[in-house]
Amino acid sequence: MALHLERVRCDAAPAWVELKDLYAEGASAFDLRKAFATDPQRFQSFSQQAPHVFADLSKNLIDEATQGLLLELAEQTGLAQHRDAMFAGEKINTTEQRAVMHWLLRYPQEKRPVAQVESARDALKNVANELAEVHTTLDAMLAYAEKLRADAAITDVVNIGIGGSDLGPQMAVLALDSFVTPGKRFHFISNVDGHELAALLPRLKPESTLFLIASKTFTTAETMTNARSAKAWFEAGGGKDIARHFAALTTNVEAAKAFGIATTFGFWDWVGGRYSMWSAIGLPIAIAIGAQGFREFLAGAHAMDEHFRTAPLAENLPVRLGLLDVWYRNFHGFTSRSIAPYHSALRRLPAYLQQLEMESNGKQVDLAGRPLPYGTSPVLWGEPGTNGQHAYFQMLHQGTDVVPVEFVAVKKARHTLPGHHPALLANVLAQAQALMVGKADAGGHRNFPGNRPSTFLVLEELTPESFGALIALQEHRVFVSGAVWCINSFDQWGVELGKVLAKDIEPRLKSGDVAGLDGSTAGLLARLS
Numbered sequence: 400m401a402l403h404l405e406r407v408r409c410d411a412a413p414a415w416v417e418l419k420d421l422y423a424e425g426a427s428a429f430d431l432r433k434a435f436a437t438d439p440q441r442f443q444s445f446s447q448q449a450p451h452v453f454a455d456l457s458k459n460l461i462d463e464a465t466q467g468l469l470l471e472l473a474e475q476t477g478l479a480q481h482r483d484a485m486f487a488g489e490k491i492n493t494t495e496q497r498a499v500m501h502w503l504l505r506y507p508q509e510k511r512p513v514a515q516v517e518s519a520r521d522a523l524k525n526v527a528n529e530l531a532e533v534h535t536t537l538d539a540m541l542a543y544a545e546k547l548r549a550d551a552a553i554t555d556v557v558n559i560g561i562g563g564s565d566l567g568p569q570m571a572v573l574a575l576d577s578f579v580t581p582g583k584r585f586h587f588i589s590n591v592d593g594h595e596l597a598a599l600l601p602r603l604k605p606e607s608t609l610f611l612i613a614s615k616t617f618t619t620a621e622t623m624t625n626a627r628s629a630k631a632w633f634e635a636g637g638g639k640d641i642a643r644h645f646a647a648l649t650t651n652v653e654a655a656k657a658f659g660i661a662t663t664f665g666f667w668d669w670v671g672g673r674y675s676m677w678s679a680i681g682l683p684i685a686i687a688i689g690a691q692g693f694r695e696f697l698a699g700a701h702a703m704d705e706h707f708r709t710a711p712l713a714e715n716l717p718v719r720l721g722l723l724d725v726w727y728r729n730f731h732g733f734t735s736r737s738i739a740p741y742h743s744a745l746r747r748l749p750a751y752l753q754q755l756e757m758e759s760n761g762k763q764v765d766l767a768g769r770p771l772p773y774g775t776s777p778v779l780w781g782e783p784g785t786n787g788q789h790a791y792f793q794m795l796h797q798g799t800d801v802v803p804v805e806f807v808a809v810k811k812a813r814h815t816l817p818g819h820h821p822a823l824l825a826n827v828l829a830q831a832q833a834l835m836v837g838k839a840d841a842g843g844h845r846n847f848p849g850n851r852p853s854t855f856l857v858l859e860e861l862t863p864e865s866f867g868a869l870i871a872l873q874e875h876r877v878f879v880s881g882a883v884w885c886i887n888s889f890d891q892w893g894v895e896l897g898k899v900l901a902k903d904i905e906p907r908l909k910s911g912d913v914a915g916l917d918g919s920t921a922g923l924l925a926r927l928s
């Protein structure tokens with residue numbers, strides 16, 4: 400039976416109606432200050448330790464009744480079955496007929512994938528074969544990374560890729576900067592805007608540069624344009640040994656070879672672009688932090704996978720976060736979430752999460768293709784703390800819209816500058832506190848309404864392992880809301896139309912031909928050509 404036919408869409412689940420009633424009958428006026436005053440155990444009840452990540456959910460607009468109904472909604476919509484189907488290697492990406500197995504990339508070699516359900520046994524036989532291939536590729540890629548790390552003649556590693564072939568590796572190399580062995584500089588070129596590559600090339604020498612062409616499809620226009628320019632620059636500068644200075648990270652090994660790149664690391668169609676930094680796309684990370692560090696990064700993510708796969712729904716952090724996202728989006732009507740990582744090394748986390756959540760869950764039809772009468776992905780945005788405080792936190796505290804904030808704090812600093820880390824931690828605690836408690840006695844312009852929700856995630860230390868767990872947590876929470884919404888979180892048809900139109904427009908910029916274009920596009924084209 401088609402997967403979507405076995406699922407109950409959230410708006411057809413009895414718990415959905417009960418949640419609507421609950422909201423109308425009082426939950427809309429839920430007051431966090433009162434909730435803490437009446438329940439001294441609230442912090443304990445609404446916080447939990449998951450692998451490497453502690454989460455305080457107590458400053459969210461929920462109580463036991465709401466959480467209970469959200470869990471019922473998860474059960475009624477078949478969340479656990481959908482999760483088990485993913486972990487069984489079933490083709491849950493139904494519009495592309497693909498399995499969704501980024502979790503397998505972090506699955507230990509010595510462990511056998513476990514069948515959660517009888518129907519998964521057959522699919523799992525294939526998964527076992529795939530696991531062997533995953534480890535063969537991983538070993539080869541890590542051996543290459545170690546060879547590169549030992550090669551002092553290569554001083555600059557340039558990753559050319561976009562979207563999932565850029566955001567993850569770039570974020571991770573920055574996040575784990577204190578684990579990066581000195582001696583190599585890392586650069587990330589994504590934009591077709593030649594200003595990016597043109598500004599970098601004069602700082603490089605062909606003989607000391609390695610270009611990694613990262614593209615799942617090896618057809619993405621931006622990446623191919625940048626790759627061609629990089630190759631032309633390399634050859635014009637006297638570079639000859641393409642095999643030593645170019646490597647391709649792709650599922651389309653044939654296209655990479657046709658481009659002239661013999662060193663390739665492959666992956667599989669069951670790895671979505673935005674879920675791919677655990678695959679060969681993670682090569683820049685492996686070169687930066689080494690094979691051991693990369694294995695720790697995978698192990699941290701695997702620990703979170705196991706938590707998501709096995710913990711009861713009520714104690715399952717990705718489930719609790721994903722359900723909270725549904726509560727805010729569909730019942731409170733909040734349309735965005737702000738990400739506030741209080742660690743400068745996590746400065747690309749908001750950009751990474753934008754793709755992860757908005758490309759996954761920015762959908763308007765259900766699995767059967769029927770239009771949705773309810774909202775899906777919120778807008779994600781943010782900057783690292785404390786910078787955001789001096790920019791847009793004004794709006795978070797006193798604006799007319801409520802925006803739930805997700806704080807990320809790291810207990811131990813990796814620098815020794817006195818005073819900085821306590822100041823940083825004091826600020827993150829104070830912001831979450833201020834959003835909730837507010838300040839009503841000042842009146843008018845100085846009034847803070849308070850009761851503004853936030854989630855607070857804590858890592859003991861920012862390590863490859865804890866970072867891997869943090870990102871896997873985010874992947875799974877996106878899975879949870881997508882599953883409840885009954886959408887396909889693993890396709891991205893919404894990016895196609897613009898690509899097709901750009902192909903039509905590009906030659907018109909030269910010819911000036913505006914035939915068949917709408918008035919605005921024609922007018923702008925005339926200005927720009």
Ligand SMILES: O=P(O)(O)OC[C@H]1O[C@](O)(CO)[C@@H](O)[C@@H]1O
Pocket residue numbers: 561562563564613614615616617618619622672673758891894
């Ligand atoms: O790795 P590729 O195939 O170059 O794709 C890059 C990105 O482009 C997208 O397909 C969107 O256009 C993303 O999903 C993907 O991460």
